[in-house]
Amino acid sequence: MTVPDPIPAYALYGERSDEPDLLHAETIVDRAARHDWRIAPHRHVALSQIFALTAGTARMSVEGEEVALALPALVFMPRGAVHGFVFSQGTEGHVITLPDRAFPEQLGRESPLAARLSRWFVAPLDADTAHAVRLVADEHGARHAFREAALRGAAALLCARVARHAPQDSAQTHSRAAMHLDRYDALIRTHLRERWRIADYAQALNLTPQQLTRVTQAQRGMSASAYLEAQVFREARRLLAYTRMSVSEIGYRLGFDDPAYFSRAFRRNTGRTPSRYREDVDAP
Incomplete structure (x- = not known):
C-alpha cells in the first residue's frame, strides 16, 4: 500500500491539477501576496522552477537548510527538492515553472544541461538572465501568434543561461x-x-x-x-x-x-x- 507523502507535492504553488499550459510564468507579487508572503515547504514531482528575485528581501528553506537570499538573486529549483519561501511584502521578481516532460531537450536525462540542472542552487541575477526571464514572461502573457514556438525558444535560452550559473562541481557527465x-x-x-x-x-x-x-x-x-x-x-x-x-x-x-x-x-x-x-x- 502506498503511504501518502506528508510533504505536499504540487503541480504549481498550492495546486494539484495537471499543467494547463506549456509552462507557467507569474510575478512573485501575484503568487506570494495570496499567501501572506509565505510559501510553505512543498515539492514538485515533475516540475523545475526558476526564480528571478529583483527587489525586496527573501529567505528560503530548502532540503532542511535555511538560506538568506541576497537580492537580486537567481534560484534554480529542480524537481523533487523540498523548498519554501518567506518574502518581505512587495518583493519583486518572477517565477518560471517548467514541466520537465515538456522540455526534454533542457531538463531530460539525456540533455547536455542535465548535470547542471539536477541540483538546486542560488547565484547572483545578471542582466542577461533577467532579460531571458522577462522574454519568457512576456511571451507567456501576450498570446501572440506562434506562441508555443516562441515560448519554447525563450525557455531554451533561459535554461541555457541558468545552467551557466550552476556550480562547476554539479556539472558531472550525465552518464x-x-x-x-x-x-x-x-x-x-x-x-x-x-x-x-x-x-x-x-x-x-x-x-x-x-x-x-x-x-x-x-x-x-x-x-x-x-x-x-x-x-x-x-x-x-x-x-x-x-x-x-x-x-x-x-x-x-x-x-x-x-x-x-x-x-x-x-x-x-x-x-x-x-x-x-x-x-x-x-x-x-
Whole structure:
C-alpha cells in the first residue's frame, strides 16, 4: 500500500491539477501576496522552477537548510527538492515553472544541461538572465501568434543561461551510471517503507549488487548500502523539519517498526536524536 507523502507535492504553488499550459510564468507579487508572503515547504514531482528575485528581501528553506537570499538573486529549483519561501511584502521578481516532460531537450536525462540542472542552487541575477526571464514572461502573457514556438525558444535560452550559473562541481557527465543513480533514487523513494535490500534494488535496475555499488561509488563515492542509508536519513531529516509527524510515525514510515531503534539509528547517522534535531531546526 502506498503511504501518502506528508510533504505536499504540487503541480504549481498550492495546486494539484495537471499543467494547463506549456509552462507557467507569474510575478512573485501575484503568487506570494495570496499567501501572506509565505510559501510553505512543498515539492514538485515533475516540475523545475526558476526564480528571478529583483527587489525586496527573501529567505528560503530548502532540503532542511535555511538560506538568506541576497537580492537580486537567481534560484534554480529542480524537481523533487523540498523548498519554501518567506518574502518581505512587495518583493519583486518572477517565477518560471517548467514541466520537465515538456522540455526534454533542457531538463531530460539525456540533455547536455542535465548535470547542471539536477541540483538546486542560488547565484547572483545578471542582466542577461533577467532579460531571458522577462522574454519568457512576456511571451507567456501576450498570446501572440506562434506562441508555443516562441515560448519554447525563450525557455531554451533561459535554461541555457541558468545552467551557466550552476556550480562547476554539479556539472558531472550525465552518464549511464548517473541515469542508474536517478532510477535508484526513484526506487528508494517508492520503497522506503518496505525496507528493500540492496539485492532487491539491484534486481529492479537489472544490475547485480556489485554493479550497483560501482554506480554509487562512481557517482557519490560510497557503497550502495551506505548510499541507501544516507537517503533514508535524509528523508527522516526532511520529515522532522517539514512535518509535525511524531518521531515514531516517521520511523514507521521509513520502515523502522521499533521507535527506539529508529532513534538510535538516527543518532548514529546524524549525531543527534530525532527530537533534538527537530528542536534545532525549529529554533529561531
